[in-house]
Amino acid sequence: MAGVVGRLARRWCSGALSSPLQVTRFPTLQLHLCGPAMTASQKDFENAMNQVKLLKKDPGNEVKLNLYALYKQATEGPCNVPKPGVLDFINKAKWDAWNALGSLPKDNARQNYVDLVSSLSASSESPSQVTPAADRKQPGGDALVVTSQDGITTITLNRPDKKNALTTQMYHDIMLALEAASKDDSAITVLTGNGDYYCSGNDLTNFTDVPPGAVEEKARSGAVLLRDFVDCFIDFPKPLVAVVNGPAVGISVTILGLFDIVYATDRATFHTPFSHLGQSPEGCSSYTFPKIMGSSKATEMLVFGKKLTAREACTQGLVTEVFPDSTFQKEVWVRLKAYSKLPPNAMRISKQVIRNREKEKLHAINAEESSILQERWLSDECMNAIVNFLSRKAKL
Numbered sequence: 001m002a003g004v005v006g007r008l009a010r011r012w013c014s015g016a017l018s019s020p021l022q023v024t025r026f027p028t029l030q031l032h033l034c035g036p037a038m039t040a041s042q043k044d045f046e047n048a049m050n051q052v053k054l055l056k057k058d059p060g061n062e063v064k065l066n067l068y069a070l071y072k073q074a075t076e077g078p079c080n081v082p083k084p085g086v087l088d089f090i091n092k093a094k095w096d097a098w099n100a101l102g103s104l105p106k107d108n109a110r111q112n113y114v115d116l117v118s119s120l121s122a123s124s125e126s127p128s129q130v131t132p133a134a135d136r137k138q139p140g141g142d143a144l145v146v147t148s149q150d151g152i153t154t155i156t157l158n159r160p161d162k163k164n165a166l167t168t169q170m171y172h173d174i175m176l177a178l179e180a181a182s183k184d185d186s187a188i189t190v191l192t193g194n195g196d197y198y199c200s201g202n203d204l205t206n207f208t209d210v211p212p213g214a215v216e217e218k219a220r221s222g223a224v225l226l227r228d229f230v231d232c233f234i235d236f237p238k239p240l241v242a243v244v245n246g247p248a249v250g251i252s253v254t255i256l257g258l259f260d261i262v263y264a265t266d267r268a269t270f271h272t273p274f275s276h277l278g279q280s281p282e283g284c285s286s287y288t289f290p291k292i293m294g295s296s297k298a299t300e301m302l303v304f305g306k307k308l309t310a311r312e313a314c315t316q317g318l319v320t321e322v323f324p325d326s327t328f329q330k331e332v333w334v335r336l337k338a339y340s341k342l343p344p345n346a347m348r349i350s351k352q353v354i355r356n357r358e359k360e361k362l363h364a365i366n367a368e369e370s371s372i373l374q375e376r377w378l379s380d381e382c383m384n385a386i387v388n389f390l391s392r393k394a395k396l
């Protein structure tokens with residue numbers, strides 16, 4: 001649904017719709033406009049455009065018309081196209097909205113657009129809507145949305161209709177996003193999911209469509225990708241926080257052992273059904289999980305595929321804190337915004353002190369796990385499990 005709303009909003013808000021901006025209908029916006037004169041930067045504007053993609057609730061036609069008009073005014077200036085005919089309802093509504101902005105300067109339109117998006121986001125409960133503002137090119141389309149604001153860079157998995165399963169492209173994009181986040185001016189980096197799931201793990205179709213004779217090569221390149229992907233988490237220099245907004249499966253659970261903080265809604269569950277899938281642990285979990293929760297609890301999860309509730313995962317040390325789903329987003333983002341104001345260099349150095357001692361070991365474990373998985377992917381057990389899922393004979 002969110003994806004549909006996002007797409008809809010994007011179509012309305014950046015292509016071509018509105019009525020004049022009714023500031024009185026948007027108290028937050030009105031507040032901004034009455035404050036000291038501000039002009040949003042191009043980066044803020046692009047962030048806001050990206051944030052519109054994450055809106056979960058359809059803001060309604062009037063708001064979408066406002067967004068459209070402000071977008072056009074900000075990018076092209078005053079309305080400069082002929083008025084559509086009276087029967088061309090949609091285009092006429094869009095034209096009216098844009099035209100009603102008169103000679104509003106581009107800078108002001110850009111600021112109003114940013115403020116309007118911000119007011120829409122503030123009234124929403126989504127994490128990335130509370131913090132928002134995406135500012136990076138996303139090579140894989142909208143499946144990954146990167147936002148940066150208030151000293152926090154947020155990487156949002158955005159395939160809610162597929163429970164945020166990770167495609168091959170998304171692994172690459174997450175690596176690029178982490179690389180960029182490590183160098184940007186944010187203090188903290190967050191990974192979260194859009195929709196009801198945090199992440200359903202590896203997209204099982206990553207293993208399909210392999211031509212005969214290329215299976216071994218696919219397993220080999222998969223293992224290289226997995227190793228590179230997990231290496232990025234091992235080496236990530238800044239505090240890395242998982243905002244687990246719903247159930248988590250597979251690799252999205254195992255890499256949690258490499259995060260510095262894991263906040264979870266009480267609706268989240270943590271499931272690593274590797275034996276069911278004919279696979280074996282990755283993400284350094286064969287090392288981090290026993291260390292975090294002790295070897296028998298780790299075995300229950302990694303070997304027997306026991307699914308933990310958020311509270312169980314917290315008791316066992318995998319999760320830092322659990323929040324009621326109804327206040328999850330609000331509480332977590334308030335907390336993170338406060339943390340992001342701490343001196344960034346001190347946080348980075350403290351993290352390094354903690355992590356450096358183990359880095360070499362973690363890389364070695366990652367390499368070993370990836371190579372074992374390469375073999376597992378070629379096993380009948382694994383292939384059967386994937387075929388069963390794809391033919392809907394099996395679900396976790």
Ligand SMILES: CCCCC/C=C/CC(=O)SCCNC(=O)CCNC(=O)[C@H](O)C(C)(C)COP(=O)(O)OP(=O)(O)OC[C@H]1O[C@@H](n2cnc3c(N)ncnc32)[C@H](O)[C@@H]1OP(=O)(O)O
Nearest residue numbers: 161162163165200201202203204222225226250251395396
């Ligand atoms: C480079 C390679 C690195 C590899 C690293 C290895 C990692 C190992 C793992 O991550 S193992 C874990 C793999 N994940 C799974 O096995 C989960 C499979 N999914 C499910 O069992 C279920 O979908 C569910 C329990 C997550 C959710 O069930 P629910 O009934 O609520 O929803 P649907 O099943 O209807 O799902 C909605 C649509 O999403 C698609 N989907 C969900 N998960 C995946 C997935 N992992 N891969 C591919 N597609 C997935 C599902 O197929 C539905 O799509 P549809 O609407 O088009 O039918």
